[in-house]
Amino acid sequence: GAGVSQTPSNKVTEKGKYVELRCDPISGHTALYWYRQSLGQGPEFLIYFQGTGAADDSGLPNDRFFAVRPEGSVSTLKIQRTERGDSAVYLCASSLGTENTEAFFGQGTRLTVV
Amino acid sequence: QQQVKQSPQSLIVQKGGISIINCAYENTAFDYFPWYQQFPGKGPALLIAIRPDVSEKKEGRFTISFNKSAKQFSLHIMDSQPGDSATYFCAARTSGSRLTFGEGTQLTVNP
Numbered sequence: 001g002a003g004v005s006q007t008p009s010n011k012v013t014e015k016g017k018y019v020e021l022r023c024d025p026i027s028g029h030t031a032l033y034w035y036r037q038s039l040g041q042g043p044e045f046l047i048y049f050q051g052t053g054a055a056d057d058s059g060l061p062n063d064r065f066f067a068v069r070p071e072g073s074v075s076t077l078k079i080q081r082t083e084r085g086d087s088a089v090y091l092c093a094s095s096l097g098t099e100n101t102e103a104f105f106g107q108g109t110r111l112t113v114v
Numbered sequence: 115q116q117q118v119k120q121s122p123q124s125l126i127v128q129k130g131g132i133s134i135i136n137c138a139y140e141n142t143a144f145d146y147f148p149w150y151q152q153f154p155g156k157g158p159a160l161l162i163a164i165r166p167d168v169s170e171k172k173e174g175r176f177t178i179s180f181n182k183s184a185k186q187f188s189l190h191i192m193d194s195q196p197g198d199s200a201t202y203f204c205a206a207r208t209s210g211s212r213l214t215f216g217e218g219t220q221l222t223v224n225p
Contacts, residue, residue, distance in 0.1 A: 004157070033212060042120075042203050042215030043158065056212060091157055102148075103213065105157030 004106035006092050012112045013082055021077040021109045025094030032075050033103060034067055035091040043091055049075060082113045118206050120216025127223050133191040135219045137204035140185065144206040148213070149178065149189045152201045161202070162189070194223045 005024040013019050025032050030051055035043035045059040049069045057067075064082075069075040079086055089108040095101045119138045127133045137147075146165055150158035164171045164178040164187065171178045177190040191198055204216040 035213075040218070042205075042218050043213075045212040045214070048212050059212070093157075102160050102163070105150075105159065107155070107157045 004092055004094050004104050006090075006106035006109050008109060009107065010110045010112075012114060015082060015084060015113055017082050017113075019079050019082055019111065021079075021090050021111070023075045023077070023092030023094075023106060025073065025075070025092070026104055027073075029094035029096055029104075030072070031095045031097055031101075031103075032069060033093040033095075034075070034077050035093065037089045037091055037108070039088075046077070046090075079111075082111075084113045087111055087113045118204060118214050118216045120204050120219060122219060123217065124220045125222070127194045127221065129194065129196060129223055129225050131194050131223075133194045133198070133221055133223070134188060135202055135204070135221075136186065136188045137206075137216050138184075138186045139206050141206070141208070141214075142185070143208045144214075145209055146207045147178070147180065147187050148205050148207075149176075150203045150205060150215075152203065152218075158203060191221075194221075196223045196225050199223050 007022045032049040034046040037043045047057045047067045048055050052072045064080045067077045089110050091108045093103040093105045095103045121136050148163035149161045151161045152158045162173050162176045164180050166182050175192045180187045199222050202219045205213040207213045
């Protein structure tokens with residue numbers, strides 16, 4: 001693929017529901033990152049994968065948030081029992097590795113919890 | 115320790131002018147400092163980046179100035195154009211870890 005692809009581009013869900021956000025990284029990129037961007041703010045780190053394993057999940061706000069990358073490519077961010085405060089743009093980025101290599105971002109998934 | 119402070123929050127410049135955005139950091143372990151440009155509805159895109167062993171890097175109309183002792187770095191956009199109107203984020207990273215972003219600067223270049 002040409003770039004990082006995120007689906008869906010928009011998601012509206014009711015408070016308390018479960019959502020899954022998908023990220024397709026650039027082919028061959030071993031590092032994958034999830035960030036959350038609230039309106040008017042910079043992206044905030046959630047979790048980072050190196051291959052299939054979560055190398056750093058210290059940014060996940062609570063145990064309602066979980067992410068997987070079972071085959072070292074596509075990743076899914078899962079949010080349980082959504083709350084209105086979870087509304088934000090969720091960004092995914094990938095890079096060839098972690099040693100000062102450029103991170104390429106997807107266009108994001110705008111999640112709205114009503 | 116992990117914060118990156120960015121200013122100004124918003125900036126209005128006339129076409130042809132110079133846009134300057136400043137960032138400051140605390141964590142001396144940061145060793146990679148990129149600037150990202152973001153248009154509405156799009157993800158951030160890397161504009162230019164610098165490592166702390168150099169004091170300046172220039173790519174076209176974009177220049178990063180880096181002051182290691184002051185723990186500050188800035189983005190200069192020369193000959194600013196209306197198409198440069200976007201939100202700009204500075205960021206910093208330690209080797210093998212995540213990016214820490216500034217709060218963003220909304221740049222408007224008037225024609």
